[in-house]
Amino acid sequence: MRKPFVLVMLILACALTGCGHSYHWTQSHPDYRQVPYGDLAIAGTENAFVLTRAAWFAKKLEISTDSVQLKVTSFCEQVFLDELKRAYPSFTRIPKEIHKAFPEESQKLDDRIFLKGHIPEQGVVVKDSEGKIPPRILILHEFFIGTDLKRELFFDYALIHNESADKKTSKNLSAVISYTLWDNEKQRPLFSAVDEVQKSIITPTMADMESLIRTSVQQIRKNMYAGVVR
Amino acid sequence: MNRLLVLISIVMLYATAAFAGETYFDNHPTMWKDPEILIWTPDAEPPIDPKEFCLSLRRNNTGIGEPKCRQFGEWERDSVAVRYANWLKLNMESRLEPEYLRARHPAMKAKLQELEDKIVLFVTSNGNKISVAIFDETATEPKSAGTLFQHGDKIALGDEIASEYFSGKTRRRLTKDERKKMQTAPDDLYQEVPKFVAWVGIGAGYSQAKIPLTPDNWYRSHIRSQVRNYRITKDSVSLWNFLDDSGPLFSVYAGGTWYGFIGLELIYRFAQHDVKTDSKDTVYKELDYWKFYQHEIGLNVLLSRTYPATKWLDITPFAFLGFQYSFFVEDIGLKDDVVKPSRAYGVRIEFEEAYKGALVGIGSQFVFKKHYGIGLRTGISSRGRNVYSDPTPDAAAEPTTIGASTIDWFISGGLEYHWTL
Numbered sequence: 001m002r003k004p005f006v007l008v009m010l011i012l013a014c015a016l017t018g019c020g021h022s023y024h025w026t027q028s029h030p031d032y033r034q035v036p037y038g039d040l041a042i043a044g045t046e047n048a049f050v051l052t053r054a055a056w057f058a059k060k061l062e063i064s065t066d067s068v069q070l071k072v073t074s075f076c077e078q079v080f081l082d083e084l085k086r087a088y089p090s091f092t093r094i095p096k097e098i099h100k101a102f103p104e105e106s107q108k109l110d111d112r113i114f115l116k117g118h119i120p121e122q123g124v125v126v127k128d129s130e131g132k133i134p135p136r137i138l139i140l141h142e143f144f145i146g147t148d149l150k151r152e153l154f155f156d157y158a159l160i161h162n163e164s165a166d167k168k169t170s171k172n173l174s175a176v177i178s179y180t181l182w183d184n185e186k187q188r189p190l191f192s193a194v195d196e197v198q199k200s201i202i203t204p205t206m207a208d209m210e211s212l213i214r215t216s217v218q219q220i221r222k223n224m225y226a227g228v229v230r
Numbered sequence: 231m232n233r234l235l236v237l238i239s240i241v242m243l244y245a246t247a248a249f250a251g252e253t254y255f256d257n258h259p260t261m262w263k264d265p266e267i268l269i270w271t272p273d274a275e276p277p278i279d280p281k282e283f284c285l286s287l288r289r290n291n292t293g294i295g296e297p298k299c300r301q302f303g304e305w306e307r308d309s310v311a312v313r314y315a316n317w318l319k320l321n322m323e324s325r326l327e328p329e330y331l332r333a334r335h336p337a338m339k340a341k342l343q344e345l346e347d348k349i350v351l352f353v354t355s356n357g358n359k360i361s362v363a364i365f366d367e368t369a370t371e372p373k374s375a376g377t378l379f380q381h382g383d384k385i386a387l388g389d390e391i392a393s394e395y396f397s398g399k400t401r402r403r404l405t406k407d408e409r410k411k412m413q414t415a416p417d418d419l420y421q422e423v424p425k426f427v428a429w430v431g432i433g434a435g436y437s438q439a440k441i442p443l444t445p446d447n448w449y450r451s452h453i454r455s456q457v458r459n460y461r462i463t464k465d466s467v468s469l470w471n472f473l474d475d476s477g478p479l480f481s482v483y484a485g486g487t488w489y490g491f492i493g494l495e496l497i498y499r500f501a502q503h504d505v506k507t508d509s510k511d512t513v514y515k516e517l518d519y520w521k522f523y524q525h526e527i528g529l530n531v532l533l534s535r536t537y538p539a540t541k542w543l544d545i546t547p548f549a550f551l552g553f554q555y556s557f558f559v560e561d562i563g564l565k566d567d568v569v570k571p572s573r574a575y576g577v578r579i580e581f582e583e584a585y586k587g588a589l590v591g592i593g594s595q596f597v598f599k600k601h602y603g604i605g606l607r608t609g610i611s612s613r614g615r616n617v618y619s620d621p622t623p624d625a626a627a628e629p630t631t632i633g634a635s636t637i638d639w640f641i642s643g644g645l646e647y648h649w650t651l
Contacts, residue, residue, distance in 0.1 A: 030325055105334065122334055123313025186320050188330070 023152065024110040025194050028227045029183075032190040035225045036088070036181065041134035043094035043126075043182075044118065044141060045080060049073035052146035056170075060204050072209065076145060079210050083217040084138075092128040094137060107180065107192050112156045115178040115194055117141030122187050136190070137182040138220075145212070147204075149174040151196040172198040173208055175216045181224055191227040195219050251359070251378035253394065254324050259349060259366040259373035263400040264295040266348045268302035272315035276301060277355050277380070278388045286388035293400040302350060310337045319354050322361040322375060331363070332371040339370045347403050353391070355380055360387060364395055423490040423536065424650040429595075430484040431605055435642020437501065439468070439475035441610060442639065456508040460578035469558070469613065469633035472579065473503035473522060479640055485532065486651075487546075493532035495550070497589075500525055513574050518563040522581070526611075528554030528589055546595040556585040556613045581632055585613035595646065603646035612637045 051057060051072045058068040084091055102118035109115060117139060120126050128134050144154060147170035153159050154176050174197060181191040197216045201208050269276050269283065280299040287297045305311035314333050321331060333339050342350075345367040352363040352372070360380050363372035378390050404412065440449045455463050455471040463471045478501065485495030505520045530552030537545045558581045564571055591609015598604075613636040 029330070030327075031323065103335070119334075121313060122338075123315075123317035187317055188321060 023113055023156070025113065025151070026223060026227050027107070027109045027189075027192045028229050029188055029190045030229055031183075031186075031188075032181075032227060032229050035228055036136045036138070038088055039090055039135065040084070040088040041092045041094055041126075041128050041137045041184075042081070042084060043099040043137050043139045045077050045093075045143075046096045046099075048140040048143040049076050049080075050142065050144050052144060052149070056147075057204065061206065072145070075206065076143070076209060076213050079213040080140075080143075080217060083214050087217065087221060092130060092132070092134055094126060094134075095129050098126060099139070107189065109155075109192060109194065112158055113152075113194065114157060115141060115155060115180075115192060117178065117180065119180065119189065120182065120184075120187060124187065126182075126184050133184060135183075135185055137184050139180045139182050141178040141180065142176070143216075144176040145209070146174060146176075148172050148198075149176050149196070151176045151194050155194050171200060173201045173204055173212050174198045175212055177216055177220065179220060191224055193220075193223050193227065195223060251376060251390070251394070252324060253374070253376035254322075254326065255328055256374040256376075256395070257328065257369075258398060259364050260347075260368070261291075261294070261396065261398045261400045262347055262349070262403045263293065264403060265297050265400075267297055267299045268305075268348055268350045269299060270302040270305050270311075270315065270350050270352050271354050272306075272312060272319055273354050277353055277360050277384065278391065279384045282385050283351075283388040283392070286385070286392040287396055290389065290392040291397055291400065294396070295400070305341070305350075308341075310335055311341060314338045315352065315354070318352060318363065318372075319356060319361065322356065322363065322377070324377075328369075328371040328373075328375070331375065342370050343367055346409070351391070351395075362391055362395065426486055426488055426651045427490070427648055428484070428486040428651060429603060429646050429648040431482070431603070431644040431646035433481040433483065433605065433642045433644025435479045435481070435640055437475075437477065437479045437611075437638045437640035439470045439638050441637075456506045457579070458508045458511050459513055460574040466632045467635050469503075469581070469636040470638070472505055472632070474506055475503070475638060477501060477503060479642060481642060481644065483644070485530070487532065487534055490536045490546075491534065493534055493548070495530040495532055495552070497528045497530060497552075497554075498526065499528070499554075513572055516564050516568040516571055516575070518565045520560075520562045523559045523561060525557045525559065526554050528552050530589060534595075542599050544595075544597045544600070546597065547592070548594065549592045550589065550607070550609070552589040554587050554589055554611065554613075556587060557583070558585075579632060582615065585615065585633065585636070587611060587613040587636075591640075595648075597646075597648050600650070601648055603648050605644040605646050606642075607644075608639070608641040610637060610639050 051069050054068050055065055057063075057072060058065040061068065061072070063071055099118055102120045104116065105119045106114045106116045107119070118141075119139065125133055126137060153162065155178070177195045177197070179193060180189050183190045195216065197212060197219050199208065199212045199215060267283070267287070269278065269280055271277070280301055284297050284299040287294050287299075305315070314335065318331065333342060342365055345365070347367070350365040352361075352365065354361050356377070358380055359377045361375070361377050363375040366373055374395055376394065378387065378394070381387070439453055440446070449470075451464065452468045452470040453475060455465075457463055457472055465471060479499060480501070481497060481499045483495055483497040485493055487493035501524045503522050503524060505522065507514050507517065507520065530550040532548045532550045534546050534548035539545050560581075564575075589609060589611045591607055593605060593607025593609075596604045613633060615631050615634050
């Protein structure tokens with residue numbers, strides 16, 4: 001006799017408090033049947049990387065504050081591309097100007113999660129730097145590097161205007177990445193996601209940065225594999 | 231012979247399947263009377279003939295009036311529309327929901343929204359099939375889409391499209407002024423909450439001593455109790471020691487809500503309860519019937535909120551709390567042949583003149599077309615005596631009050647009439 005009573009109370013408590021919100025961080029097209037294998041083009045790496053807490057990083061990495069943003073992001077981009085090259089040997093790049101010309105749009109992943117980026121037009125086929133038409137393009141929208149970053153603070157529209165407290169200590173080096181796998185043949189987004197990668201550190205070094213980027217690429221690949229509609 | 235029949239039926243089945251094609255989704259675009267249908271194709275030549283298609287429409291839908299059909303040259307020359315048309319041709323697949331076929335380019339969206347009451351029929355030949363999609367001004371994605379099998383005959387194809395996608399009921403096209411009026415009309419769902427809504431209703435329901443989801447042993451002694459010798463029970467704290475607790479309940483009520491939030495309600499409730507006489511007691515041989523009519527008058531305070539579910543239905547969940555006075559009127563009769571009743575009959579139990587109690591519960595009103603309502607409610611009602619009197623030295627000597635704590639659970643539904651003041 002007690003059990004239904006407890007159950008009713010639980011349901012009531014749940015209804016009153018809302019029981020917490022769980023996010024969907026990925027979105028697959030119903031026709032996303034096959035993960036890219038060997039053959040991939042990449043777009044958007046030139047503008048995607050952003051280093052947060054630049055002054056703190058400048059101090060820790062012993063780079064001048066003026067050039068830390070440029071140096072770290074170009075280093076990270078290079079590591080990112082190298083790591084992709086290992087995974088997809090015949091990978092090509094979409095020129096910066098072409099990517100910039102894509103219209104800027106937002107994509108909905110969840111009730112509250114929207115990612116923003118340059119996405120090709122419907123009916124327009126994108127060509128890579130060699131003039132060939134790649135079947136799939138990984139479009140990197142944003143790649144935030146920082147410490148103890150939380151992806152909901154960047155992508156949940158209800159939270160993005162919250163100011164985070166200034167922190168003295170940092171436990172993790174982190175990356176928040178948003179990207180879309182684009183079907184260039186049919187001009188549709190196959191898979192979109194926002195990923196978060198955390199790596200515990202004591203003091204950050206360039207080697208830590210490198211390993212963070214490598215882990216991120218692995219995370220992206222894992223996610224693209226998990227997102228396939230079966 | 232049998233084999234031939236099977237063969238014929240297989241061929242027939244195949245033929246019907248081939249004729250029917252496949253409809254991916256159909257969200258019923260508005261069918262206007264005397265419509266203007268714009269045939270839009272990315273192909274060099276449309277797979278159907280506009281003039282013949284108009285005739286097909288008239289053959290298939292008698293209510294369609296005089297349709298006008300033409301090729302949609304404006305969009306066929308527009309680069310944004312051409313790109314979307316080519317994209318659509320590539321992406322029309324059976325598993326997709328309409329949102330996956332949505333136009334993304336702002337200029338294309340604007341074009342679709344500017345269609346007013348014209349219907350765009352997108353038709354293209356896709357391999358051995360003909361893909362069909364229908365657009366109207368209300369969405370930036372196709373309202374209906376599907377495929378048909380290609381067989382080269384433009385007239386037959388037009389007939390198939392007309393019967394598959396244009397067979398619905400038609401509506402008169404609005405004039406310019408009517409469209410303007412519709413666009414500026416306030417949304418029914420955003421109308422103001424009326425200051426005061428009144429209602430009257432009659433209801434019927436059921437009540438019992440046991441409250442659902444509570445243990446049986448709270449009630450067992452009251453429910454099983456029987457009356458011996460017209461007055462003896464194990465205890466008399468609840469009226470359900472004497473009376474049968476479960477039975478129908480009738481009510482009449484009237485009330486009102488201010489600002490859609492707080493309400494007051496006057497309620498009258500009636501029920502009839504038989505006395506639970508002990509059948510083994512021979513003293514009752516003289517008795518024909520013995521029952522009590524329960525009359526209750528109460529006043530409830532309601533807290534509510536109205537949700538307009540559709541244009542014609544408002545749902546108002548509410549919680550109520552109130553007090554009531556209960557009167558139990560005895561109705562007793564002896565058998566015709568009894569000349570003189572027993573002594574016990576003369577000194578039988580008497581209830582209090584009135585009991586005071588409380589009502590608490592929740593419910594919901596479903597009001598159709600702002601006037602005709604169905605009310606459902608459930609709750610707990612109590613009857614007792616004023617317990618706030620100071621104890622006196624004589625208290626122990628005084629007889630105990632019968633039914634000082636009588637509680638029951640009720641559920642009821644009613645028909646209501648609502649109006650706004």
